[in-house]
Amino acid sequence: MAVTVKTFASVGEAAGALSSDRSARYLGGGTLVMRALNEGDVSISTIVRAQDQALTRIDASGPRITLGAGVTFARVLAERDLAFLHTPAQSIGGPAVRNMGTVGGNLFAPNPYGDFTVALLALDATVAVQGGFGTRDIALEEFLQSRERQSGALVLSVSCTRPASAEAFRYRKIARIKPKGGSVITLAAHLPISGGRIAGARIALGSMAPTQIRARAAERALEGRSLDTATIAAAASAAVEGTSPSDNALGSAWYRREIVGVHLRRLLSGQE
Amino acid sequence: MLELRKDIFADERDDNLKEIGKGTQRQDMLGHITGTSSYFNDHKLQGMLHLKVLRSTHAHAKLRRIDTTDAERSAGVRRIIRGADVPRNLNTLLSLINFGKDDEPSLAVDKVRYKGEPILAIVADSEREAFEAIAKVRVDYEPLPTVFDVEDALKLGAPVVNETYPKNAFIYHDVYDHQRLRFGDADAALATADHVLEQRYQMSPIEHAPTETNGAIAAPDTNGRYVVYTSTQALFFSVDTCAKILDVPSNTFHFIGGTVGGGFGGKVDTLTEPLAILGAMLTGRPVRYVFGREEEMQYGPPRGAERIYIKDGVMRDGRIVARKIRAYFDSGAYTRLSSYAAVKCAAHLPGPYTIPNVYGDVYCVFTNRTPATAMRGFGVTAMDFAIECQMDKLANLVGMDPMEFRILNAYRDGDMKAHRREAKNTALIECVQVAAEKAKWPIRDEFKRASSRKDGGGSRAVIPATPTDSRGRPAAPAQQRTTYDRAPVTATREPPREPPPSTPPPPPPRPAAPSHGATRFSSVFGTRRR
């Protein structure tokens, strides 16, 4: 049985088609769904597409920015107002993957992929999901925890905080291969400063758990303090707390635990 | 950046040549840069079908039952191929040159020995339909105990991976479970050495990772022949292997290789051609069988892992007096080419150095993993890693510069090598000198003056007294006298459960007619030459 492709003009119709067919997958950039088809995943027999303009909209005007789920990494990189997201976007794939892969698709990419989502998680992102009965916003952290059950849902957009300054947001992907490689671990830190003190620290980690997670102990070590050597050291040593990394082809759980603090320290202190 | 050092060994060369030595453009470059070089898959054939195999999900299991009822009814399915459909469902690659016993089925019949082993093949109108049908096959496995470590595999009571070799080791010369090298008295020399260093080295398997995966397209041709477009690195190896497995004369096939998208040793094993041709024979249509990338990475054969133990004796002045090596090649579940890798490795000992006492035992061991094969540097890469790390440690131990330590111990023209042949045409010393110069690594004048052409031979040319092993040895027949002249048509269709009886003495070297189409590559095998 060949695959059926269903293309809709609106996200509502697409969402309906998705939720009514367990063998249906939404086709974003193709890097997940087309790969699965190429590799003989016969659980997919329907591809759903939507040509809704809303999916490719970028709203970068306010303190919270919104990216349509269909926005590609190349488009993020082309947008001057999104400079704070350029490093994470640039860390995805090679140029072809960045021209294809989308912000929405990245939310579903399993380890060792999904690096952009690490950045979003540190920026307090929310995900707008179109269900059978309309749209709802879900905190990204909550979305990720229920990701396995979200395959019937259609992501419309992602919103996140715009950091107050370039200094306030840092991102680093640790890969074995340069300049493009799968993540050993990925780190993002949002450190808003208020009156010289960090207020609302967010540290997010990739490849340190089954999904992208927040490093809450490290956040606590930073909260309310100035970003000095002692604070950084405290955050670095707390980085591993609450993580549950696995072994995979790129590194072992042991190694990830060993280096997460080192890399967090380097990230926060601006070292290479 | 590449520099030709024409000044070195100039007296041994005639450089008055017209075409040789020029950086002439590659004959295939224009094809490559315009995308017109033709690879096996660049052939579009009318009505082509697609073949996919069902692979074992267990590393070691009995196949209790294979139910293809639903798969047969699946849309687009033209043919399901089982082990019983393969005319001679047991082969080993080097049987073409009389080396080793047939030990590997094209499609597993009663048992799988590694995860990913092909169990059956499905030929369908499209790849998608082949995948869909494969998903509908039900296999009832009875898992068996597995063994993944080479030394565990050789222990008494280890699970038997491959019944053809019930002790999990390839048998050399019908006698030993390893290839040996004996030169001088290593134990005695170790006892008198100033320092003894024993170390363990381990090399992981390595995947060839050519950008083009393994594959073949087979199509019925005129006159009952089949044209086969293939990625093979060894065209006649593949032709004759297919002739043997499919039990037809070798001129049934017209193999066309074209350009190969990288091989590195990973396209020697004739993995896809036999099933593609059989599919074409059974359906009368062109059939394509191409590995996906995950198949290539996990179930295409890798360079096998090796574990190596080295024990060296070195004197305070830096001379190595003894080297004792035990090495294990992880062959995976079947022999493929690891059997020969061990022989090549034994001949390579003790590396490019003149050491008066050398002792080596090299094992080819079966484990429940993807069968290993050749790769660039075959049989040598891992041993060089081990030997050269060891050399660095020895230099450190005696407080010598590692470059000078290499030059001191380097083999030179006229020296006797451990495999009992005179070293000739050597150039290790000059390589060390030039590399040191390039890297601005200072070495002392006496080492700069050393030469591969000086100070060899003499006492270094002697074959030392070599003690025989204490245990009596049976009269060893000449190597690999197991004949490849396969017993006429009592073809084994599945792996034997019992080890086959010991081989009879070799028949006359040239039977009147071969019983099959495959060419015997070596009718002179066993001719002793020193």
Next chain:
Amino acid sequence: MTRHRGRGMASINYPIGMNLGGDPSQALVHSNPSGKFTVALSSIDLGQGMKSVTRQICAETLGVPVEDVYVDTADSDTGPHCMGSFASRGTHRVGNAVMAAAREARGVMMEAAAEELEVNAADLETDGRGNIHVKGAPHRSISTKDVAIAAQFKQGKTISGRGIFLVPLSDVDPETGEMSPATCYAHACLVAEVEVDDETGEVAMVRMDSAYELGRALNPRLVEQQLVGGAWMGVSHALYETPEPYYPDPAHGPRDFVEYLMPGPGDVCPHDIAVLERPAPDGPFGAKGPGEMCANPVLPAVANAIFNAVGVRIDELPITPEKVLRAIKAQGGARPQARR
């Protein structure tokens, strides 16, 4: 300081071809009536340059320009038997077979030319530009094209040749391992410089310097391709590659090029190469074969450089950051050795 530099070296030799079944290869060479030659092989070009190097060998032996030779490979109907492309045997074994075939074809060509010029064939020589002339008398000359026409349409001669190269099999003594595994050996020595991060165990290549001895560089550009690409593969084997990252535990095998690690274009380091040529007595124009050995010295040189940088010995490949980090921790920190 967390990053340490170190240098290490290794030297190796490598046997050319294999000792199995005599390791034979055949070649056929023939001319068309325009004096253009075809080499027919069943041998395979998988990127190493088989077509190109045998083309040059054939042209040199025939005494014609390389443009007048075309090499056809990989066809079992038209190409005679060859063991295959492996064991660094192509240049040496196939090259020798092509040389033998070209020599035979040259013999016929010179006889045909001699008949046209009414001289003794032994008095003729080729100029490498498509002409055959009397030694010492370049004006008494005939083009290979005219020779080919005469041979085909007047003299009834086939300007063609057959060649085979075979090293008779050497039996292996079961007790001592006595054998002749190869007839010639290539050599190499390589220095690797690395930088090791003692907090993460990451190893970065800084540079390589090497000397490779390979009999003769029949085509230096092709040799360079092998040595540059081969050394890259050596780095890859040393630091990255494995289909079983937890060997002998078979779990977590990579499935794609993200999980199967090989150095990327951003991991490439400068590599300065010297090529030495000590001709092998039985090599075509002395050539051995650069293809297989080029990666081999890199692996131990990198391992030895890591020791020089941080004082740890990693004896298991690949040398992953995890292995380096574990060793540094077990040692109680990096211990840089004397700078080289």
Next chain:
Amino acid sequence: MSKIPLQFRHNGRDVAIFVDGGTNLLVALRELIGDLTPKFGCGQGGCGTCSVLIDGELHLSCLTLAETVAGRSVETLDGMKQGPNLHPLQRAFADHFAAQCGYCTPGMLMAAKALLDRNPAPSRADVVEAISGNICRCTGYEPIINAILAAAGGRASA
């Protein structure tokens, strides 16, 4: 099952084919159009051998649903030559011996073209980034990087 009609521009020429549902662009180009220059290397997006330009942007044809290129322009290596003349990138690849087995070459050239079309004077880092999605197993990348830099510099020689 019904086939889906699909029209697009292929190397400057309008083409019309019928594809099965789910067919990727690589299969459409190779098996339906007959353009064999893009190669199958992995089907996973990891090797870049199937790289093509879609409306001037580098894409992986194996991960592109064929029908999404309807009405768009697809460029492959088959369209790179300018008449009988090689593109400067092709000449530079030849001059630098930047191909061995040749299998990655079509994808490399498309990735390089995507770079130079936008950035005619790239740095080495730009070149490295531009080919970072393309695997080469033979060359060690160095000759490829040098070839692209040379083509950009207008000196397509070694």
